[in-house]
Amino acid sequence: MRLLETIDGRSYNLTSDFVQTSRIPPYAILSHTWEDNQEITFDDINEDKRGRYRRWVASVRLLQRKSGYDKLRFCAKQANRDGLRYFWVDTCCINKSDPQELETAINSMFCWYKNASKCYVYLSDVTVERPSGGTQDPTWQLAFMKSRWFTRGWTLQELLAPAVVEFFSKEGKYLGNRLELKEVIHDITNIPTAALSGAPLEEFGVDERLAWASTRQTTYEEDEIYSLLGIFDVRLPFIYTEGYDKALRRLLNEIDDLRATSVNPDKIKLFAERSTVPFRRDKDFVYCDSLATLHRICAGPVRCVALVGFGGVGKSQIAIEYAYQVLDDTPAIWVFWVHAETKERLREGYLQIAKKMNIAGCDNPGANIVQLVNRWLSNEANGKWVLVLDSADDVNVFLDDTSTSYATYKSESLHKPNLPSILPESTIGSIIITSRSHEAACMLTGNESSTIEVHAMNDRDAFALLQNKFTFPVDRDEARALINTLDHMPLALTQAAAFINRTPRMSIARYLEEVSRDPTRLMDSEQVDIRRDAAASSSITMTWQLSFDYLRGRSPSATRLLFLMSLFDRQGIPKALLEDKYTAHEHGLSDFDHDLYMLTSLCFVKTVEGGREFEMHGLVQFTTKRWMELNGELEKWKSVYVGIINKHFPEGRPEKWAVCENLFPHAQAALNNHPFGADALEAWASISWKAAWYMGERGEFSKAYKLALDSLEVREVLLDPEDPEIFDSLNSVGVALSRLGRYKEAKGIYQRAIIAQERVLGVDHLDTLTSMLNIAQLSGSQGQWKNSEALLQQILGMASKKDTEPGRSLTLSTLTTLANVHRNLGRYKEAADLEIRILQSRESDLGSEHPTTVAVKGNLAYTYRHLGRLQEAEDLNLQILSTQETHHHAETEILTTKAHLASIYLLQGRTALAETLHLEVLTATQARLGPDHPDTLHAIANLARTYQTQGRLHEALALQLQLLDLRIKLLGNEHPATLDAQACLAKMHESLARSEKSKALLTNGSNGRRDVEAI
Template sequence: MNTITFGDGNSGFQAGTIHGLVSTEFHYYPASEQPETPPNPSILIPFGRDGDFVKREELIDQIEHSCGRPGSRTALVGLGGVGKSQLAIEYAYCIRERSSDTWAFWIHASNSARFEQSFRDIATRVKLPGRQNPKANIFQLVHDWLQDEKKGPWVIVLDNVDDPSFLKLPGPNIEAAAKTIETSNQRPLISYIPYCQHGSVLVTSRSRGAALELVEHANIIAIEPMNEKDALQLFQNKLGQSDNEACTIELAAALEYMPLAIIQAAAYVLQMRPRYSLQKYLDEFRKSDRRKADLLGRKGGGLRRDAEAKNSILITWQISFDYIRETRPSAADLLSLMSFCDRQGIPEFLLRRRNDCTRGDGEQSHRGGTNDMGDGDEHNNDADDNESIDSSSDSDSDSTAQQSNYSNNDRFENDILTLRNFSFITANEDRTTFEMHRLVQLATLEWLRAHDVYEKGKHQFLVRLCAEIPVGEYENWTKCQTLFPHAQSVSAQRPASKESTKEWATILYKAAWYAFRKGKGIEAEDLSVRAMKARKKIFDKEHEDVVWSKAMVASAYGLRGRWSDAEELEVQVMETRKKKLGEDHPDTLTSMGNLASTLWNQGRWEAAEKLLVQVIETRKKKLGENHPDTLTSMANLAVTFWNQGRWEAAEKLLVQVIETRKKKLGENHPDTLTSMANLAVTFWNQGRWEAAEKLLVQVIETRKKKLGEDHPDTLNSMASLASTYRNQGRWEAAEKLLVQVIETRKKKLGKDHPDTLNSMNNLALTYWDLGRLEEAKTLMRHCVPLLQAKLGANHPNYSSAAETPAGWET
């Protein structure tokens, strides 16, 4: 049992594709990271202190009393716009004033993407070692820092927890994980905010039910509208002393003493002075009462599910928005654009060029992607096709005409200032992103519907986002990460028009590509399938957009181990491209390469090799020997040599590919690392275990730095290293590494994914080597039926796994 071969399927690596999401607890610190002096305690809140804040004494006392208890968890619950977040902000600043050794942090908890970003912001502020690795387990890093009493007391504001379901699921890809993965034994996100005596948590939520999932009933503080005294004080802070107190009292009552409504009304009056007054505002508000039921009954009737105060706020926003539309159309256009975004983390670059994209004619350019097979017990797969949009177009005439005397920058800043003055948006302290209240977005969208410009506004947003979101290649990941929440948000908003649907489908396609490259198979599948279905409805079945979408869905299927489904689509793509483009077209060759990859994963190695040889010969003639696509095919062919025992030939080919990729792509490029990992596996199969180990360690360290500790490729190399340890008789080390790989693969791929099962199979072999015979038999008996169900009885990996228990019984 000391050595086995690849053909037996128990060689310590599994040929397959890694999918799903992973949350590991490795902490890798890049060698280049310099030691930093720990900062002094400070406040990390993306909002400045409000000089006009009205201190509601009773509420402040309640908050301070509840949050003052060691290890407390308190929730502020109330209607949107009632002032929960403002109270939390004021409390945090008060804590800092009283105790300069206390940290104050702000965590956005409206969704998993923003939750993760807040953790990254904390890691940056406290200068956590390892944070500069963009794919490190940032949750564990921050958790461990918070847990350490030596770091000092802290308070966390967990803002906008309206749907806490994602906090109870593992990893950042929560919605997709909830659909397919059992989570009972997995660590939830909320657990990364530790219970400890030196830290307290203050939650804000619109839902009492949501709050009860995070705090005890006794620790919920209900935030109601202001009393009359406080509402009048807020009006005075914003407008100065009024000479018509009766009108102010009436207006405060009409606004139901809601702080946000009062702030917006005051901003509107200030903007229109001296030709406007509180009385005129009150008169207009009263007139719109009859409009209120009408507006809320048009398509947006779902808004009635909220309390009446919420509806009154909506009408207030409508009045202010009408004024902005009349006096500064470009600011109204900007607000319309922002209303289609995810409400948090709206990047400035997405807004500044909003007038550059009004055409949306679907003009696209594409290039093919290719696959790398192997990498030990894994298979590395690139997306089939990429696409982008030429976003140059005429500017928005309405906005440009009225701002012709200003530069683009002046116009943008003035538009932003207008929206901030009306409290419709908040500029974050990072100076590059903005936020909106959810109800502001809903009110704006309702206004667009009421004026029959909703679809027009959505189209302009889709064109803008489509032009900005890049393809999902490694070099674009930073921008993709910023825009991915906005692509996710729009994925549920399929437009009505054909032209808008084209842009919408392309956004989903690009987002799926990014999810695919990040190893998030569930999201990649969901987004790519939506894009494919949309394109099928508006294009002919052989239209290039439909073909590209099919290829992306096939890649997502492959990532999830659905190789039969992937094969079916890849055959369709290949045949269509042969017919439409010709057999030697680069896109056709890419499809053939992808199909070969899928065949290899299915254990059909001879068919895969035959197809790859054909692809290589054609690519050499058409593209040249050093073209990246040619190199990929050569690397894949080297992997097929493994199955024939042609180790020297595989080594020679891989060395050639590695050297060329180092020159063309760089030593740390993901494709170069994949070839290096495959070479390490070749060394392993030659019995050159020390050489294999040395190369794998190098690959793992670089992948942790470049891709992240929980990236599928990093896990693949770890599994290969475990196999190397096992063949050197270092069984304890192999066991430790395999257990880690299995646990993360269970979370990222699922308990019955082929790659998870292959790792469990290897762990069973390691147990046998350690003399833990019953554990080995039990685990193998568990794996074999599942492997048969997933791979089929004819797959080599299943066959060898099925033979092993029989051999142990003799």
Template sequence: MLPATVPNARIFTYNWRAEFSKDAVELTLRDHAEAFLLDFRALREAKREPLRRPVVFIASCFGGLVVIKALTIAASAAGKEYSFLRYATVGVAFLGTPFKGTPAERLAQWLVAYEGFMGEQASTTLIKDLKKSTGVLNDLVSQFMRETHQPGYYLPLHCFYEMQSTNLSKKILPECLANLAPKKEFLVNQESACLHGWGDTPLDCGHVMMNKFAPGTENFRRVASIIRMLVSESNETLKQRNVRQKRHFIVPFGRNMDFVGRKPILGQLLERVPPSAMEGDCQRTAIEGLGGVGKTQIALEIAFRIGDALPDCSVFWVPAVDATSFENAYRAIGQQLSVPGIDEEKADVKALVKAALSRQSTGSWLLIIDNADDTNLLFGNNALADYLPFSRQGSILFTTRNHELGVSLVESESYIIPVEEMSRDEALKLLQQKLKAGQMSDTRSNEALLEFLADLPLAIRQASAYMAKKQISTTQYLELCNSSDEDMIELLSKDFEDRHRYKSIQNPIAKTWLISFRHISDHDPLAADYLRFMCFLAGKDIPQSLLPPAGRLKTVEAIGTLKAYAFISERKESDTYDIHRLVQISMLSWLAQKGERGEWATNVLQRLDDIYPSPEHENREEWIRYLPHTQHALQLWKRTDDEKATPGLLSKVGKSFHNLGKYEEAEQMYRQALQLYQKVLGKEHPSTLGSMNNLALVLDSQGKYEEAEQMHRQALQLREKVLGKEHPSTLGSMNNLALVLDSQGKYEEAEQMHRQALQLYQKVLGKEHPSTLRSKNNLAACLRAKTKG
């Protein structure tokens, strides 16, 4: 019958599995729609037909939902390989499609329960999609209706609905359950089967007969009439569709053909960013992350993908680096849109363009605001944020380093998409883009270099540009990076050619971060001080308690600023943070250039000396936590040649290592402390003599007895001179000298020394003092060793 109705048409049927059987595959509505799109494209290619040959769909029941889901996917940026179908489709006739669900879902669930009791399985996924309560249908139909009302797009639709109810219970339920179900009902009533704003026609039959016709019947004549109309008006439909508004594409860069990876983020953006993605609003989305993490390149790729997938959507790009670049970009948009008065000398360019983009007649657009980092620029005097347009056909995408600013721009955390370092596979592909195979022959060096560069896209591109230019391998570049911090900073500061970044913003990663450093310094001085402080510490597991105190609220706000710029990240443990190693080194370089590195090294060491406890067993957890940061700060201090650094901190770190049994590290710390005490306080100062004693003790622990003996004799001699023979510290030196004599088997002299120490301890401290008792024990041990010897 249908070939006679449309004799020049090529007619196909498409069958898909929607039955509720134990063998049914658990597929969602989207799964069926994607399979349909794949099969449709394959069919056209197999028949060597033009992809855009006009097509009319006749869709029955759930098949109508598959069709509108397929058309919705074809209209999205994610489904650009099927975009041809959106323009090929010139009409759809829906036969009993449940746009608002169906009461049959209850009966189907009874069937599922029955099958479950019988030990078999049945598919429930499609039935779940039919539920009104899930919102799946509402979202799907709303999105489809938005697509059919896009400017310049016209798609005629017609709906048919059933006039007879169906006793479904007898058709799908076992006899034992059929009596429990309602007798008769409309499976898809008129309200559910019709789309607002489009024609609808009743058919005098029940649901299961909506797609079954006898020749010459009234039902067939009604359906055939609509199909003939859709076919006969197809040329006019295409003509109306081609009368579309002019599309504009103003992007300052060409497409980055070296762009790799980022599929999850692109997927999220392509779902959110198209103007049709949110009904009734001008959605705002922000990409946020550390400078150099690739936000601009992601936004650039989105611009081209939206441009490819949505021919009716204009794309505008506005840099928010400063007020001038923002206004110049707005002026270019105004000129493209032929906004009246845009070129007048005193024109309020930003206000004119805002008004133009806010008008519905402008059509759909995506506005990308890149480098939205400066809070004062966007929300201060003459706030640029006031000039952001609003249109229900528009969408705004921001890139920002500042999380707090991003929240202010999009008004909800859920609209912010964080960008982190690349995965290692993505980073490796990016590194390979500019290099020859011979330059990457050492797999270990490749991995080590990416680890060193923290998988940051800008750092990788900068490094590969240098290697390509100088024709060196990853192994050689890595050696340069590891040679010294100064060499690494120089490498990270090298300019390189990049056609996909602004000429006005210097490319190198180190200089890129300076922009953020300056923003923080201007707007949150305490946060800037904390960043300076942290760059002297070990990069991982930094306790907040190490930072200079500044009041709870101010501290929270300063830490929030650093987290907002992604310079630090909070660990799962409360009040503990990590800082990026490359950020640390760049910050140290900045301090050195300003002549502030030595001053800040001293400030950090003085703070650490104040907070670092005298290392004992009772406070072991605390000083163990502080030790790596203090050790790192001391290593950086050595390069400053600053004599103001506290030798007391060196002594406490030395004792920490001594307690841990790390005698070589303890010896190194004690020698530095002694040298500094002698230089600053003199050779006879009590603190100098205490440091000398500590060094002798750790030498003894390593079996370096001769040097330890010499050091103890010198300490004893000076303490007798400075403090007197009966001072407790003098007696301590006497006891320690006796012990090292014991260790060398010099028992006679050791015994004499122990007896002298015991006698003085008894006189000065009393017979029951712990030091007296230890001295007595040491004498007894010496006598026992002497007897055995």
């Protein structure tokens, strides 16, 4: 081992090699990251074997060429300050041109770092601008957390081996030692604080130590393993051509069999590759009985287990620890995490799984993501898995929107929905649920014995948690008092510890004194949700208040960021919507990264998704909003929030679907917090209008209607009656009503829009013509084909002058509707000719697989069927179905294609195949759209016709009677669809020898049809 010797802290000399370890004097050792062509090498120092003075002068001259000189100068100076005459720097104390010396040095390096009096970590990418740093000065901490030093493979042993590790900035400013910074270092590296405090490394498992290096990088892949030799106290010969896997296997072979048997060479990457758990493992987790029970139940035949308890009691932490332990024990397992608090979050979590597993069609806007993922999970060929459904407090989240809510099921004493059947089925998969609702947990698991009650911590576990969290020795009596004051709640204890650790001169005793002085400063007990676990709520409130007061006094900017974040949906808060959005001009500039650091260090928020998103505990968010309300801040921040969401939530365009999908939970949060200011209300109405489009495209027509109606009502109050935004909302309401089958109401809304648009915009304005097209389509839905045709011809005449944009979207949409009219009036040849023209244009503009193009193909296939060109119709429909299923178009579109195919099969005499498809379509349509939707009625009619063709007249008659009642109820006696139902029913009666009643019905049906045609 060679050392550098310094007498004055400025000059230095390379010593001869110390062969005997006992002869090595006390020395400091440098840890740093290399810069290409900038490091001072052995040859640089030893060139021409110059004398000490000449070498020092030469090294000074190197300053003009190599930045690495700064490190040597710093190390010499710092060693001299610490009373050390010798120091060691790898780049210039090892002759790397000698392979034998290099191998010996690498095998010895852990010991060299371990035996050093001090290790200086020189962070060239961390700058301290102020005269003094110190651990209480946060200006350097963000750069510290992002330092390249924490990403390099060789620095792992340099962090853990020495007894004393001190960190310095580029300027040589002292930042703190490993013990002082262990909490921050743990957050960066996920290395337990016990290891950072000097615990023997053999106390930690092989796979755990391997995981410490899993995200670190080296220049040569073999060095990822060679840099771990000291961590495992083994020696290896170096083979720099063997590759990573072989080097790892050789390392494992050198580790004793007891520790090596459970380690797989790929395990290092498991946590990133086989899991969607968005949280780091909690180094301070205290093993509890609930976790043991969870392991015991999941080891048996039960596939679904629920952790039940109040918010903040630690359910999610148990699930997180279980997930990591499962990955430790079973390398080949998948672990998925889904937030199940709302339907939006449930779908978002399933979408993340679908994308991670590359499930085909998951990016399509119309895809049923939950169904896609459940199918994948139910396929046992995909392997073992664990699915965590976090915050599953409401069973209605798991029910279809068209289904009766669970509350209605209970009140009407009907059968409860079979919720377990909604979840994926697999003998090799497990579902872990966390929930505040015992009832919801039982409904989801299907078995009360599969629920685990999670209670507040006992004294032993709570004390262990505080011992882990505090950075100083904990007095048992003080800790017991703190535990009792905070009701043994893990969240409250964690927040209290974070506050005490960060606050200068704060102690447990002083913290308790401040709590006892005014425990209800924020709000009295009546203002807290006391319906259940009131003590737990107030304990978190008290903890929040102290931390909040500290934050407000220390960083007003971070306080404003907390206010803004509390208005978002508590999960998946996007970083992009926070930066530069919470600072008014009078407050000056904000440092977002510093503000975020303040919030995370005080446990107000948690970072997920690699720093791109954030999360807040629900009670913390609630308490913050309550403080804002009591102190007159809430309305101001509501206005800021709705402005942000309105700016970023896009208007309805297919290419913006993904953005809508990600932001909808936050849009919903904005809509749930109704502001009062006029400007804020206007933005709120805009969000509601845009969200209505998104819900409509997802097939959630009832939600779309409510959102559109809310937008309309607010805009009518705020805006001028002739404002075009009111017209937009009117049309949005009309579209939703039409999709719900409420045609008469939709027509009234459309007419209001047209009258106003003609007056304000003009008769031939494109917006006016679009509203007229809506009316024409609605007339067709009501069977008024002649009226629809006349209006369409009128639109085409005016659009020819106005619709001049590429693609002529309005013109083509109008022609598509006109072709539909031709078909329904029996002009099949005209319909086919027109649809072929439209198809050619759509394929040219949009491509053959665009949903709009595919819809035109579907219309053409439908027309071919009426022309008797059954083979062409079948071929085209099969082509359409293949495209729709391959690209996962909307489920309603796929069902329409299947219904057309089934009708073709029936005409071809393939009745069994027709029946199977029609049954599938009816079941799916009824589940998605409800029993009264027009599409459901069409499906009933198709199945009845199939039964009649098969000679199953009694079954056909029952369906036809049901259909007639529904059509009279929804469409009226004179609608063509109602008359068709009457005629079909009469023919069925005739077939059953009920001739008298049949003649009467048939006569009424014929008269009614002639009357309608006369109109």
